[in-house]
Amino acid sequence: CTFVMCQYWSSRMFTKEVVGTANALVGGWGNLGGGETQLVMGPLLFPLFKTGMSAEMAWRTVSIVPAIVAFSTGITVYFISDDSPKGNYSDLKKHGNMPEVSAAASFRSGAMNFNTWILFIQYACCFGVELTMNNAAALYFREEFNQSTEAAAAIASIFGWMNLFARGVGGFASDKMSARMGMRGRLIVQTVLLACEGAMVLIFANTSNLAGAIVVMIVFSIFVQAAEGST
Template sequence: MRSSEQQVERARDVPTGQAPLWKKYKSYDVAVDRHQDDMATEIKLCSFARPHMRVFHCTWWSFFVAFFVWFAITPLLPEIQDDLNLTKQEIWSSSIAGVGSTIAVRFLLGPLCDKYGARLLYLIILCSSSVPAALTGLVNSAEGLIILRFFIGIAGGSFVMCQYWSSVTFAKEIVGTANAIVAGWGNLGAGMTNLIVGSILFPMFRSIFDGDTEKAWRTVCVVPAFVAFTTGIIVYFISDDCPKGNYSELKRNGAMKEVSASMSFVKGCANYNTWLLFIQYAICFGVELTMNNAAAEYFRGEFDLTNESAGAIASLFGWMNLFARGIGGHISDMANAKWGMPGRLWAQTILLAFEGAFVLVFANTKSLAGAILVMVLFSVFVQAAEGTSFGIVPYVDPPNTGSISGIVGAGGNVGAVGFGMAFRQLDRNKDALTIMGATVLVFSILSLFMVIEGHDSVFFRNCGKKAEEEDEEMLQVETSS
């Protein structure tokens, strides 16, 4: 490194006349950007080294387990409905409660991430949600099912920690890809749940109880509850809040300022881009949550399939998370590299438009093979659009990323509640799907109207001072002093 570059490096890391700021790790297993708080500029998927790649794997796995416990009951609903003599409306009311409770939790967890970090909050959410999941066997009425799923729904709040933790670990150049991969692999838990609980664990427990389906569904959810509880504890002890260490350590050593959770939330709410992303996340992640609850029932009713077969087919929707959300994030990063922020915004709009179109095609597909194919295609666009959404979030207001992630994430659950109401109230699933597809198409254009400070927009250039210019000015002041 040349002498001048070394001076710039020191100027960025250490204020003039002060000792170097404390940090836990002096070297890293991945390349980092010292100017972005030691965030990683590369992703080594096969590494589990602390802190960066340990965070990467801990956050996607924790979110995967959260989905596992959150939707474990979904493939069991036909058996629960029969044994408790519940109506379609009562089942959908429980599903709405399961995604609705997450709205408030996500609003709350966003600013708490800015203050406490993701690690502690993962511990609290995973361990707390495992308790009602383990009590599934005590349900004896529609009201009991609704209350149970309401409290299990707090597991869905873990999405906020997932995206926040990744956003403070990976540099802006690759944060879209990183956010998308960890969220996509986490969302894969929904598809795996249909397969693991519906097609493997439930038949196994039914066999253990000599064909008694009621005993099977009353006990099987103990498995995901145990996995969630142990995951929360293990992840807390083996990972770090950010590349430089844990927030408590950084604050104690004067390397991090105390954050006001309430002020972070207020600033996140005050940015109108937050609410445009809130709506757009409602029409992608909201669609995914709705399909997690509706897909198995749709294929069972429309094509006269068994519960096991319908569950296996429905799991394909979630399986696309293995790669689709990651692709969306990577597209966002590539578009940003070539066209700047307008590239990210156009990518978001185009993927949402294709999503809406494929929902409408799915609603009108009559053959089983065709319905499966179209569902897979529209799932790809749903999850890719989720990836582009959180390729934009870290740019909106970086110091308040946690609050903004929480608000935008809550939008997904608001969408799920709205679309869930359509499935609950309408007699034909086709009508609910048509409303869902049309809604996606209408709101897909909102990203074109985002104006993020320091970046070009689709219709305007130089929206405020560029972040790079501000950084360079700061360096010139520090080096000259």
């Protein structure tokens, strides 16, 4: 409910010299919720919901909790936040400080830009991977390594906890390379991070012992989050 607005706000509030770091830090701390949710839902809430119902039904029912939190947060943001650092769009347009732009025309302009789709693919290769891991990691550790639901969720949460620093590191590296080489520097950083991420996912998929899988997942997560930050 708040991630996209957060990324937009941070992009508008900071200059190009540091926007990568700022954007990556706030995005990383936002995505940290993926790890926190796994930890809260698995070891903490799941045992409570499991009382009086099957384990499968309890796991489905406990998902109501983050849904309620997300909905409440969205409503709160809608009523207490501004559209941009300069204020709400309606007020800016009313006072002539913002031109009227058709949403359809703006969307069409972006969709017709080839660079938009390149960035779309790049981001799908990192953020899309994170979403997949957030959804599947607990199930993977439960089925592949015979862990309990609570233990599997706790292990899976580690992937999200790497957002504490890894995404910010990616943004920082991108800013530094941009200062030296411009946009080409940012592209180099992201290419290297995506390549390392791809290598780690192959290693992770072929790791057969639990301890090794956890260690590889941590390194894998660092590259995933850093690649997101470099975007």
